[in-house]
Amino acid sequence: MKQSTLFPKTRKEAPKDAESINHKLLVRAGFIDQLMAGSWTLLPLGWRVVTKINQIIREEMNAIGGQEMLMPLLHPKEIWKETGRWDKAEEILYKLKDTRDKEYALSFTHEEIVMDLLRKNITSYQDLPVYVYHFSTKFRNEPRARSGILRGREFMMKDLYSAHTSEEDLMKYYEIVMGAYSKVFNRLGFNFRITEAAGGVFTDKYTHEFQVLSDTGEDEILYCDSCDWSQNKEIFSGDRGNPCQKCGKGKIIQAKSIEVGNIFPLGKWYAEKMGVNFTGEDGSKKPVWFGSYGIGPTRVLGTLVEVNHDDKGIIWKKEVAPFDVHLLDIRTRDKAQSAKKIDDSLQNEGIEVLWDDRDVSAGEKFAEADLIGIPVRLVISEKTGDKIEWKERISDKAELLTLDEIISKLHNGD
Ligand code: ATP
Ligand code: MG
Numbered sequence: 001m002k003q004s005t006l007f008p009k010t011r012k013e014a015p016k017d018a019e020s021i022n023h024k025l026l027v028r029a030g031f032i033d034q035l036m037a038g039s040w041t042l043l044p045l046g047w048r049v050v051t052k053i054n055q056i057i058r059e060e061m062n063a064i065g066g067q068e069m070l071m072p073l074l075h076p077k078e079i080w081k082e083t084g085r086w087d088k089a090e091e092i093l094y095k096l097k098d099t100r101d102k103e104y105a106l107s108f109t110h111e112e113i114v115m116d117l118l119r120k121n122i123t124s125y126q127d128l129p130v131y132v133y134h135f136s137t138k139f140r141n142e143p144r145a146r147s148g149i150l151r152g153r154e155f156m157m158k159d160l161y162s163a164h165t166s167e168e169d170l171m172k173y174y175e176i177v178m179g180a181y182s183k184v185f186n187r188l189g190f191n192f193r194i195t196e197a198a199g200g201v202f203t204d205k206y207t208h209e210f211q212v213l214s215d216t217g218e219d220e221i222l223y224c225d226s227c228d229w230s231q232n233k234e235i236f237s238g239d240r241g242n243p244c245q246k247c248g249k250g251k252i253i254q255a256k257s258i259e260v261g262n263i264f265p266l267g268k269w270y271a272e273k274m275g276v277n278f279t280g281e282d283g284s285k286k287p288v289w290f291g292s293y294g295i296g297p298t299r300v301l302g303t304l305v306e307v308n309h310d311d312k313g314i315i316w317k318k319e320v321a322p323f324d325v326h327l328l329d330i331r332t333r334d335k336a337q338s339a340k341k342i343d344d345s346l347q348n349e350g351i352e353v354l355w356d357d358r359d360v361s362a363g364e365k366f367a368e369a370d371l372i373g374i375p376v377r378l379v380i381s382e383k384t385g386d387k388i389e390w391k392e393r394i395s396d397k398a399e400l401l402t403l404d405e406i407i408s409k410l411h412n413g414d
Contacts, residue, residue, distance in 0.1 A: 023148030038145030038153030133160035210261035226250030314373030
């Protein structure tokens with residue numbers, strides 16, 4: 001893509017009210033725009049990254065049998081009354097009335113909707129288990145929406161739901177989802193801890209949060225420096241000075257973190273409230289066992305920036321970068337022809353190119369390339385001759401390579 005056509009242009013200054021790093025850098029580099037507190041547009045660059053994050057999540061959900069679908073966002077009041085969450089979740093639930101005084105909720109999650117689907121479609125144990133998920137918007141009336149795109153009042157979530165004939169089957173799948181989530185967050189390059197936590201308005205039972213270690217995080221966790229034990233500070237009741245209660249050796253570290261995922265073994269509560277039953281092998285009617293599992297792709301976008309940046313701008317990992325390479329033509333004469341050829345050849349190889357074809361100074365092009373943060377920068381200048389300069393965003397070292405060498409380097413991923 002030609003950078004001269006990219007919407008919008010980058011900005012020199014961050015918005016005055018921006019407090020967090022992801023807010024400042026993502027807005028300056030042209031990835032997101034704030035409509036009002038907690039409400040964001042994913043601009044073309046931001047949408048490219050979120051699409052890649054979603055694809056990683058989708059692959060891992062499909063690998064554990066998840067079936068993708070799409071549920072509505074406008075829900076009738078009655079369905080939320082069935083579980084009592086119309087009142088229980090009042091603080092975060094957006095409620096609205098139409099001109100005929102009918103009341104609705106804007107979705108803050110979808111357990112009730114999935115339960116209704118199961119109620120209409122499940123009769124016997126042979127219809128279970130069910131694994132369904134979707135990517136969609138969630139609305140929550142968040143009291144503090146100050147951490148940039150980490151906390152929206154309207155944000156994107158991938159939520160998976162599973163229904164089972166027994167607690168044993170639910171817990172077996174819960175472990176499988178935990179593994180799939182770990183794969184997602186490893187592919188995203190996060191340093192994370194799977195952390196025991198409370199269930200909020202979802203369940204009285206424990207849940208597991210996926211917490212990315214980051215000094216800018218709003219959450220605090222305690223974790224063992226030698227085994228996998230970790231608890232959210234909200235539920236921790238031990239003594240910080242003592243060795244780890246699980247392995248007996250490790251030291252307990254307290255650290256700030258960002259919650260990027262949360263899984264909930266919800267049990268029978270929802271099925272009992274909503275009358276979602278199946279006929280067992282023995283002929284008796286039983287409530288289904290239920291679990292839900294969420295990841296916030298837009299929060300992941302912001303978290304990637306919080307943990308991968310420097311004073312010049314964002315540093316994308318190649319798995320989620322908006323483009324594979326940033327091609328900068330900084331010649332003042334003989335322009336365009338050979339850059340276009342390079343752009344075409346790379347694209348023919350399936351490589352995504354952002355080609356800075358604009359008439360601006362070399363200094364400006366370099367600064368913007370660092371701000372946008374595409375992992376590989378390719379420069380053609382008066383000095384590069386028939387070669388091209390290759391420089392990675394994470395390194396200061398540049399080297400001169402032929403186009404063929406560049407293509408094979410990009411394909412081999414080294
Ligand atoms: P928090 O404690 O940060 O408010 P939560 O525990 O209420 O989040 P969950 O209901 O567990 O959130 O939602 C599942 C996932 O959705 C979270 O792990 C996070 O990635 C994402 N998420 C939740 N709230 C928001 C939000 N306001 N903005 C963006 N992403 C969010
Ligand atoms: Mg949570």
